[in-house]
Amino acid sequence: MKKIIGYLGVLSLVVGLLLSTLSGLTVHTAEVTGAQVSTTISRGGVPLADGGSYSKWDNFQVSQAVTIPDSTTISAGDTLTLSLPDALRISAGTFEIKAADGSVVGTAAATGADNTLTVTFNDYFTSHKLNKKMTINYGAGFNNDDYADGTNIALNINGQIINVTKRDTSQIPGDEIVTKWGVQDKNNEMVINWFIRVNANLNEILDAKVSDIVPAGQVLLPNSFRARYATQFSPNINNAGNLDPSAIKIDGNSFTITFGDLTDKGAYVEYQTRIVAEPTTPGRVFNSYEFTGNGQVIKSDTRNADVSFKNANAFGEDHDYIEFTAKKELKNGILTDGQFQFELFDVDNNKVLETKTNDAAGDVKFSRITYDKEGTFNYQIREVNNNLPNIEYDAKLVRNVTVTVTDKGGIKVAKAVYEDGAAPIFNNEVITTTTTTTTTATTTTMEASTTSTTTTTEASTTSTTTTTEAPTTSTTTTTEAPTTSTTTTTEASTTSTTATTTGSTTTVTTTEAPTTTTTAASTTTTKPVDPATTKASTTTTVNTTKPSAKTTVKKSSLPSTGEQTGLWTGLLGVILMGSGLFFYRSRKNS
Structure with a gap:
C-alpha cells in the first residue's frame, strides 16, 4: 500500500510539472517578409518634387501599394511593418483594411511617434492565397523633433533620393499684412483648424475687418472661435487681450470679425470647419477670405489645407x-428568422448535404466546402415546400450550381457558377384572404301605461282632469362586427292639467322636454332628461386599452480566453505537485 502511495506521489509530481509547463506556452505570430512595396508621397495631390520647399505644418498624403507573393502563407495574427524615411512621422491612428466585398483583411496602426505602420492580418489571406494585394493610404508630416527648420533633407522613396528643404517658418515677411493657413486636426481627420494672422508687422490699419465664407463641402463650427490681439508674433505669440465676443458676427456658414483700429498691435484668429463631403481636389480643401482696412479692400485670397484620410x-x-448562399424575399409579408427551409443537394452523389433556414434579413448561408482535388462538381440549392398556410411558394424551387476546381501552382482554386448568374433569389408571397362580416340588429321598444283621474266637488263646481303619461323609452341596439353602435332615445312625459271653475277662466299648461339622440361607436353615452329644463346634460365615458409590448433581451456571454484556461491549468499543476510531495514524504517517513 505504501508503494502505491509513493508511485501516486511521483506521478502527481510529473503531471503537475507537465501542466505547469503547458500553461506557459504561447502561440507566436510571424512577420510577413518578401512583400513588394511601392510608396507615393504627395502634398495637395502633387507628388513631392526634388528641390521642393515644404513647411513643418504641411500634411503629406502617403499611398503604399503592397504585393505579397503567392508562396507566402499568411495566418491570423501575422504582421507586416511598413515604413517611411526617418525625416517623416506617420499620423497616429488605427483603421481597417477591407476587401472589395467588404470583408475585413486586417488592421493598420501607427503610434505617431515614429515612421512605421504595422499591419496585423486575420485569416482572410489564409483562404485567398493568390494575387494578394493591398493599397494603404494615410497621412504623414515632418519629424519636427529631429529636423529643424531650414534643414535640407534627402528622402529615399522607392530607392530614389528626393532632396527637399524644410523651410523656416519662424520669420515673418516684412511686407506681410494678413495671411491665413489651415491644418488638418490630429485627433479628427474630418476637422480643419484655420488660422488668420493680422498686422504682424504692427502697421497702422484703421477699421480693420476680415470676412470669410466657408465653401460647400465644409461647415463652420461656431463654438470654435478664439480671437485675440497681440503685439508680438515671433518666435511666440503674446496675448494683448481677447476680442470682445460681439466683434465676431456669424451668419450661417460665414462670419465677419471687426478688429477696430490697429495702430500698435495685430490680431490672431483661430477657428474650425468640418469636412462633410469628399474634397473635389484630392488631398486638399480650400477657404477664401477678404481683409479690409483704411476704407478699402487690402487683400482677398483663397487658401488651402492639405488633408489625408486613413483607408x-x-x-x-x-x-x-x-x-x-441564397436569398429569400417575401411579398406582402415580413420575413422572420428561420421561417423557410433550404437544402444544399449534391447532384453527383444524390444526397442532401445540409439544410439551412433564412435569417430575418432573408440571407441563407451554407457551410464552407473545401476542395482538395481538381474537377467539376454539381449542386442544387432547393427551397423546401412545407405548405405553410397562406404562403404561395416560388414557381422555381430548384436552382443549379456548378463548381470547377483547378490547380494553380499547387493551390486548388474553386469557382462557382450559379444558374441565374448570381446567388439565387427565392420569391414567396403571402396570400391575402377575404373575410365576410354579418351584422345583426336588435330593437327593443318599451311603452308605459296611462293613468287618468277625475275628481268632482259639489257647491263650487270644480272639474280637474289629470292625465299622466309615463315616459316612452325606445332603445335600439345594433351590433355590427367589429364596431358596436348604441342609439338611445328618451322622450320625457307630457302632462296636461285642465282646471275649470264656474265663472272663471280656463288655463292650459303644457310642458314637453326635448328629444335627444346620441350615437357613438365603441362609446357608452347617457343623457338624462329633466322635464323642468329644456337642456339635458350628457356624460360620455371612453375606455381604451392598448396591449403592452413585451421585449426579451438575450445577453451574450463573454468568450473564454486562453489566459483563463492557462491560469486554471497552472493552478491544477501546483495542486498536483503539492499532493505528490505530500505522498512522497509520507512514504519516506514510514
Missing part, C-alpha cells in the same frame, strides 16, 4: 473553398 483596401483573388 485601405485589399485583394486576394482565389481560394480553395465555396460558401454557397
Whole structure:
C-alpha cells in the first residue's frame, strides 16, 4: 500500500510539472517578409518634387501599394511593418483594411511617434492565397523633433533620393499684412483648424475687418472661435487681450470679425470647419477670405489645407473553398428568422448535404466546402415546400450550381457558377384572404301605461282632469362586427292639467322636454332628461386599452480566453505537485 502511495506521489509530481509547463506556452505570430512595396508621397495631390520647399505644418498624403507573393502563407495574427524615411512621422491612428466585398483583411496602426505602420492580418489571406494585394493610404508630416527648420533633407522613396528643404517658418515677411493657413486636426481627420494672422508687422490699419465664407463641402463650427490681439508674433505669440465676443458676427456658414483700429498691435484668429463631403481636389480643401482696412479692400485670397484620410483596401483573388448562399424575399409579408427551409443537394452523389433556414434579413448561408482535388462538381440549392398556410411558394424551387476546381501552382482554386448568374433569389408571397362580416340588429321598444283621474266637488263646481303619461323609452341596439353602435332615445312625459271653475277662466299648461339622440361607436353615452329644463346634460365615458409590448433581451456571454484556461491549468499543476510531495514524504517517513 505504501508503494502505491509513493508511485501516486511521483506521478502527481510529473503531471503537475507537465501542466505547469503547458500553461506557459504561447502561440507566436510571424512577420510577413518578401512583400513588394511601392510608396507615393504627395502634398495637395502633387507628388513631392526634388528641390521642393515644404513647411513643418504641411500634411503629406502617403499611398503604399503592397504585393505579397503567392508562396507566402499568411495566418491570423501575422504582421507586416511598413515604413517611411526617418525625416517623416506617420499620423497616429488605427483603421481597417477591407476587401472589395467588404470583408475585413486586417488592421493598420501607427503610434505617431515614429515612421512605421504595422499591419496585423486575420485569416482572410489564409483562404485567398493568390494575387494578394493591398493599397494603404494615410497621412504623414515632418519629424519636427529631429529636423529643424531650414534643414535640407534627402528622402529615399522607392530607392530614389528626393532632396527637399524644410523651410523656416519662424520669420515673418516684412511686407506681410494678413495671411491665413489651415491644418488638418490630429485627433479628427474630418476637422480643419484655420488660422488668420493680422498686422504682424504692427502697421497702422484703421477699421480693420476680415470676412470669410466657408465653401460647400465644409461647415463652420461656431463654438470654435478664439480671437485675440497681440503685439508680438515671433518666435511666440503674446496675448494683448481677447476680442470682445460681439466683434465676431456669424451668419450661417460665414462670419465677419471687426478688429477696430490697429495702430500698435495685430490680431490672431483661430477657428474650425468640418469636412462633410469628399474634397473635389484630392488631398486638399480650400477657404477664401477678404481683409479690409483704411476704407478699402487690402487683400482677398483663397487658401488651402492639405488633408489625408486613413483607408485601405485589399485583394486576394482565389481560394480553395465555396460558401454557397441564397436569398429569400417575401411579398406582402415580413420575413422572420428561420421561417423557410433550404437544402444544399449534391447532384453527383444524390444526397442532401445540409439544410439551412433564412435569417430575418432573408440571407441563407451554407457551410464552407473545401476542395482538395481538381474537377467539376454539381449542386442544387432547393427551397423546401412545407405548405405553410397562406404562403404561395416560388414557381422555381430548384436552382443549379456548378463548381470547377483547378490547380494553380499547387493551390486548388474553386469557382462557382450559379444558374441565374448570381446567388439565387427565392420569391414567396403571402396570400391575402377575404373575410365576410354579418351584422345583426336588435330593437327593443318599451311603452308605459296611462293613468287618468277625475275628481268632482259639489257647491263650487270644480272639474280637474289629470292625465299622466309615463315616459316612452325606445332603445335600439345594433351590433355590427367589429364596431358596436348604441342609439338611445328618451322622450320625457307630457302632462296636461285642465282646471275649470264656474265663472272663471280656463288655463292650459303644457310642458314637453326635448328629444335627444346620441350615437357613438365603441362609446357608452347617457343623457338624462329633466322635464323642468329644456337642456339635458350628457356624460360620455371612453375606455381604451392598448396591449403592452413585451421585449426579451438575450445577453451574450463573454468568450473564454486562453489566459483563463492557462491560469486554471497552472493552478491544477501546483495542486498536483503539492499532493505528490505530500505522498512522497509520507512514504519516506514510514
